[in-house]
Amino acid sequence: MLDIKFVKENRGIVEEAIKNKHSKEVNLDELLAVYEERKELRNKLDELNQKRNIAAQNRAVDEGVALKKEVVTVEAKLVDLDKKFMSLMILLPNIPSADTPVGPDESGNKVVRQVGEKPSFAFKPKEHWELGVELDLIDNERAANVSGPRFTYLKGDLALMQFALIQFALEILVNEDTLTKIKNDSGLNISPKPFVPIIPPVFVKPAVMNRMARLEPREERYHTEADDLYLVGSAEHTLGPIHMDEVIPAEKLPIRYAGYSTAFRREAGAASKDTRGIIRMHQFDKLELESFCLPEHSYQEQDFFVAIQEYIMKSLGLPYQVVLICTGDMGGPDHRQFDIETWMPGQNKYRETQTSDLMTSYQSRRLNTRFKKKDEKPDFVHMNDATAIAVGRTLVAIMENNQQADGSIKIPEVLQKYMGKSVIAKQ
Numbered sequence: 001m002l003d004i005k006f007v008k009e010n011r012g013i014v015e016e017a018i019k020n021k022h023s024k025e026v027n028l029d030e031l032l033a034v035y036e037e038r039k040e041l042r043n044k045l046d047e048l049n050q051k052r053n054i055a056a057q058n059r060a061v062d063e064g065v066a067l068k069k070e071v072v073t074v075e076a077k078l079v080d081l082d083k084k085f086m087s088l089m090i091l092l093p094n095i096p097s098a099d100t101p102v103g104p105d106e107s108g109n110k111v112v113r114q115v116g117e118k119p120s121f122a123f124k125p126k127e128h129w130e131l132g133v134e135l136d137l138i139d140n141e142r143a144a145n146v147s148g149p150r151f152t153y154l155k156g157d158l159a160l161m162q163f164a165l166i167q168f169a170l171e172i173l174v175n176e177d178t179l180t181k182i183k184n185d186s187g188l189n190i191s192p193k194p195f196v197p198i199i200p201p202v203f204v205k206p207a208v209m210n211r212m213a214r215l216e217p218r219e220e221r222y223h224t225e226a227d228d229l230y231l232v233g234s235a236e237h238t239l240g241p242i243h244m245d246e247v248i249p250a251e252k253l254p255i256r257y258a259g260y261s262t263a264f265r266r267e268a269g270a271a272s273k274d275t276r277g278i279i280r281m282h283q284f285d286k287l288e289l290e291s292f293c294l295p296e297h298s299y300q301e302q303d304f305f306v307a308i309q310e311y312i313m314k315s316l317g318l319p320y321q322v323v324l325i326c327t328g329d330m331g332g333p334d335h336r337q338f339d340i341e342t343w344m345p346g347q348n349k350y351r352e353t354q355t356s357d358l359m360t361s362y363q364s365r366r367l368n369t370r371f372k373k374k375d376e377k378p379d380f381v382h383m384n385d386a387t388a389i390a391v392g393r394t395l396v397a398i399m400e401n402n403q404q405a406d407g408s409i410k411i412p413e414v415l416q417k418y419m420g421k422s423v424i425a426k427q
Helices: 004-009 011-020 028-057 061-089 128-134 140-146 156-173 176-185 206-211 236-243 295-316 362-367 391-401 413-419
Strands: 110-115 196-198 222-224 229-231 247-249 255-264 283-293 320-324 336-344 349-360 370-372 382-390
Touching (some): 028 061, 156 283, 176 295, 206 229, 236 255, 236 362, 295 382, 349 391
Antiparallel strands (some): 320 336, 336 349
């Protein structure tokens, strides 16, 4: 959520963000009128309460009774105005960063850099789902019989590789020496403080999801009516609120978490997209990053997250490109967004494998997550979230980039110690 003072003083910038992000139209005249009326009522309520105190001191009973009735009336109006004000404020999107490209959709995204050489093959490379069936690693057919479409069984060495990926990434994220190297190699002046590993809840209350600005689109969420809970679409959905309604001492920042969980999405609008394999599933696993930092450090914090993502992809030997996402393709809460797109030779194109979102104070204002420096008033932290490992899509990238002429798959060197072998071959 934006600061209403910012909205008042920068109306043109807010209107531009609404237009460029294709956000739901908000009547700013109405919003500002409600704000002013709300402010006047609050002042009136303060005056009435002061008069009540004076009446009580003077033992003016009749005047006190009359003032109390007026207070009740004003408070009722104020409750309605508060609801209306908040309902309008939460529709405003975050302001895009100065370097965010203006564009209508993904066609406006900007490739920042490409890293790594695409593999060349003496044969026609197969898509991951073909390799998965031939090597008995992926079984969508049986999963569909049990759970429906867009579910799968990961089997054998591919299941082992999932846990190898998570262990490999966690060892990076908890190692201050490795993080210091990543920071230094990227020329960043930021703390290399390690991440705290977390296995977060996969259910979240609707009110909390709304405070995260992630409740919509609801048609993409799985909802349990009996308990009125949503299944998360990312570990971020329960990592982000972990400090809601708290004031964090500034000296404890940054606070960084690495959360591993299963995620759930209905993929309601993807009826004909990626129907084979494990690119677009209803259930998938990710290792997500979340951080809370001082406002003056949030840009470098995001750059650090992207550097970590790149370190992981380079270590896995996967060719990728870093993409700066444009206004029409980024989420409403995002201030700046980068995606990592990894080359998939079986599909002959780059596919998104990771994302990194800088929220500034947009989410923390809704969550009431603040920090406090000594002798200063509390202020809102800045929040970043990112994908360290999107397991399914990373497995796809490894399979397609490391396939061999005999149908086997070479295991990336950094994962071999966890799997006890160097190749996945037919049994």
